[in-house]
Amino acid sequence: MAANGVAANGNGTRAAGPRCVALVGPFQSGKTTLLEAILARTGVIARQGNIEAGNTVGDASKEARHHKMSVELTVATANFMGDSYTFLDCPGSVEFVHDMRAALPAIDAAVVVCELDEKKVPQLQLILRELEDRKIPRILFVNKIDKADAGVHDVLKLLQPASRTKLILRQIPTFAGDIISGFVDLALERAFVYKEHAASEVIPLEGDAADLEKTARFSMLETLADHDDELMEQLLEDIQPPRDKVFDDLRRELREGLVCPVLMGTASRANGVLRLLKALRHESPGIAETAKRLGVKAGSDAVAQEVLAYVLKTLNTAHGGKMSVVRMLAGQAGDGTTFLTEDDEAGRVAGVFKLVGQSSEKRGPATVGETIAFAKLEKAKTGDTLTAGKQAHPALAKVAPYPPVLAIAISAKERKDDVKLGLALNKLAEEDPSITIVHNAETHEVVLWGQGDMHLRVATERLSDRYGIAIERRTPSVGYRETIRKGIVQRGRHKKQSGGHGQYGDVVLDIKPMPRGSGFEFEDKISGGVVPRNYIPSVEEGVIDALKHGPLGFPVVDLHVSLIDGSYHTVDSSDMAFRTAGRIGVVEGLPQCQPVLLEPIHLVEIICPNEATAKINALMSGRRGQILGFDTREGWDGWDMVRAKMPEAEIGDLIVEIRSATAGSGTFTFKFDHMAELTGRTADQIIAARRAAE
Numbered sequence: 001m002a003a004n005g006v007a008a009n010g011n012g013t014r015a016a017g018p019r020c021v022a023l024v025g026p027f028q029s030g031k032t033t034l035l036e037a038i039l040a041r042t043g044v045i046a047r048q049g050n051i052e053a054g055n056t057v058g059d060a061s062k063e064a065r066h067h068k069m070s071v072e073l074t075v076a077t078a079n080f081m082g083d084s085y086t087f088l089d090c091p092g093s094v095e096f097v098h099d100m101r102a103a104l105p106a107i108d109a110a111v112v113v114c115e116l117d118e119k120k121v122p123q124l125q126l127i128l129r130e131l132e133d134r135k136i137p138r139i140l141f142v143n144k145i146d147k148a149d150a151g152v153h154d155v156l157k158l159l160q161p162a163s164r165t166k167l168i169l170r171q172i173p174t175f176a177g178d179i180i181s182g183f184v185d186l187a188l189e190r191a192f193v194y195k196e197h198a199a200s201e202v203i204p205l206e207g208d209a210a211d212l213e214k215t216a217r218f219s220m221l222e223t224l225a226d227h228d229d230e231l232m233e234q235l236l237e238d239i240q241p242p243r244d245k246v247f248d249d250l251r252r253e254l255r256e257g258l259v260c261p262v263l264m265g266t267a268s269r270a271n272g273v274l275r276l277l278k279a280l281r282h283e284s285p286g287i288a289e290t291a292k293r294l295g296v297k298a299g300s301d302a303v304a305q306e307v308l309a310y311v312l313k314t315l316n317t318a319h320g321g322k323m324s325v326v327r328m329l330a331g332q333a334g335d336g337t338t339f340l341t342e343d344d345e346a347g348r349v350a351g352v353f354k355l356v357g358q359s360s361e362k363r364g365p366a367t368v369g370e371t372i373a374f375a376k377l378e379k380a381k382t383g384d385t386l387t388a389g390k391q392a393h394p395a396l397a398k399v400a401p402y403p404p405v406l407a408i409a410i411s412a413k414e415r416k417d418d419v420k421l422g423l424a425l426n427k428l429a430e431e432d433p434s435i436t437i438v439h440n441a442e443t444h445e446v447v448l449w450g451q452g453d454m455h456l457r458v459a460t461e462r463l464s465d466r467y468g469i470a471i472e473r474r475t476p477s478v479g480y481r482e483t484i485r486k487g488i489v490q491r492g493r494h495k496k497q498s499g500g501h502g503q504y505g506d507v508v509l510d511i512k513p514m515p516r517g518s519g520f521e522f523e524d525k526i527s528g529g530v531v532p533r534n535y536i537p538s539v540e541e542g543v544i545d546a547l548k549h550g551p552l553g554f555p556v557v558d559l560h561v562s563l564i565d566g567s568y569h570t571v572d573s574s575d576m577a578f579r580t581a582g583r584i585g586v587v588e589g590l591p592q593c594q595p596v597l598l599e600p601i602h603l604v605e606i607i608c609p610n611e612a613t614a615k616i617n618a619l620m621s622g623r624r625g626q627i628l629g630f631d632t633r634e635g636w637d638g639w640d641m642v643r644a645k646m647p648e649a650e651i652g653d654l655i656v657e658i659r660s661a662t663a664g665s666g667t668f669t670f671k672f673d674h675m676a677e678l679t680g681r682t683a684d685q686i687i688a689a690r691r692a693a694e
């Protein structure tokens, strides 16, 4: 082993330097509890807290405590057997998944916390997929083993469908009656009994446990041998491979992403946690492999190493301070280091901090491999690649947020907060790029788009808790339009004789419907100068004014208006007068043209595990959706994609129902397709609501 933690990354040795490990996995599987157990085990905290008591290091924000769930990434650095580890407790809820996704590029390995629950397998599959695609080494930690029964022997059968790489069972449980009392580590060939909040105790491996161990160990070795011919020969010839060889294989095959080892335990009692930490210590890769995975070119001794860092999270504290949580990928940086992003100046570091949840401790410069927070990098964003060099470094990784699926319209309860709200929204979106803010110029609404109901709720809570703005929320307006079904020729006359100068404008408009999607056209058909040239643009402006608000209350589209006749007055005519005449012509003409409501229809694509497809079809039909068909999702075993056309008004909270029909794993995308006529009761209600609102 190399001295002083200097990089030594041959297969035979453990990785060196500070590590960065993410705790990921389905919602409620126990990641935050596991972090708590790790922090207790490593002495960062004196006593392990729990979610129910609301005293954990993770989930310490007001919003997380309130909802008893992780709503953002928690960062905590600990020491274990002389090495530094930074753990990222990632939210498991799909609504907050961007925090996890944005952090992944910079981690050395992920601990995927899961439960033995069939319903949660699709969610687990989504997370593993993300890790597989990014080639991130991963260990499965089957948590809540205290609740498991004898069915636990089928761990691999239950979980393997979620993983494209071969799962490899590293431990098997041992029982005292029906209750799991400990485990056998198949690599060490040692039996342990669990002790509550203490290290497990080694006991003799004998009896039934010894027999089970032999079989389980053999299948572990068989899987390892898929990638090791020498081991394969040893197994065929019934030779016991040396223990070191087994460990070397476990280490190499994990790092190369050939296998995914499975450990187990009970986070709430800190059982199995020490073995997990030891597996990370001995088997998981370190910064050297991670930098290589990201394509960082190693500096030689002769050339000073370029300083490189990846921003994995951005925090805005209540007192206005900004912190960028970064993983140092190369070099060293501290107070005064000036960073560049890929395309901008990031700012100058004013404070380096070690984080343990909400508490931050000032410290000296950060070196390669460390995960710390830099204060005051005003322009750095989550996902940026930072360099301290003179030239920007191309982005090492880019993680685009998933397109938003749910929207609310918000406003400040009090007018005086309008400006504050604008600034706070910018900060919110900076911290969480999976939130999008859209200003609807037509309806003057500020629309907050996000990943689900809880996501948006937490966003508005932050606006009030952190920035002190009372918020009102509404359902955003649907982009209704109206059009006409028949044409008319209509005169528009504006004449006023009130002392001095009068006003005179007179036009005849030929108004005709046009095909769907063609918008609006204006045509000048004046001959003989009955309306002088210079007034014609004003007539068009007047027409456009009137089309902003049709007889049903919505913008009017898909019509053609020709100016075919009119008259003028040499003294009293003006641009204003003709604009008014144009408007009057349309306002008086349209109600006679059989106006009809138009509603936006979107093309919707839903992805779901195929056992939910029938439910999804029913859901879509129930919401006036027209199902176009469904197909297996390409490259995704056991998943379908359903396509449908659906009115925008019905999409509203569609995601909420899709998620409840798919145990949280289904989602959808949508894009505008066309406008369709809407008549009957639904249309009448929409028009009446519009009138009432005006």
Ligand SMILES: Nc1nc2c(ncn2[C@@H]2O[C@H](COP(=O)(O)OP(=O)(O)O)[C@@H](O)[C@H]2O)c(=O)[nH]1
Pocket: 025, 026, 027, 028, 029, 030, 031, 032, 033, 034, 050, 051, 052, 068, 069, 070, 092, 113, 143, 144, 145, 146, 147, 265, 266, 267, 268, 269
């Ligand atoms: N029985 C049992 N419950 C656990 C265990 N770990 C966590 N829990 C509970 O499971 C729930 C979710 O835990 P949490 O850590 O918030 O899960 P996360 O969403 O993955 O962070 C909480 O009620 C925990 O107390 C465990 O090992 N055994």
Ligand SMILES: [Mg+2]
Pocket: 031, 032, 033, 058, 059, 069, 070, 089, 090, 091, 092
């Ligand atoms: Mg959590």
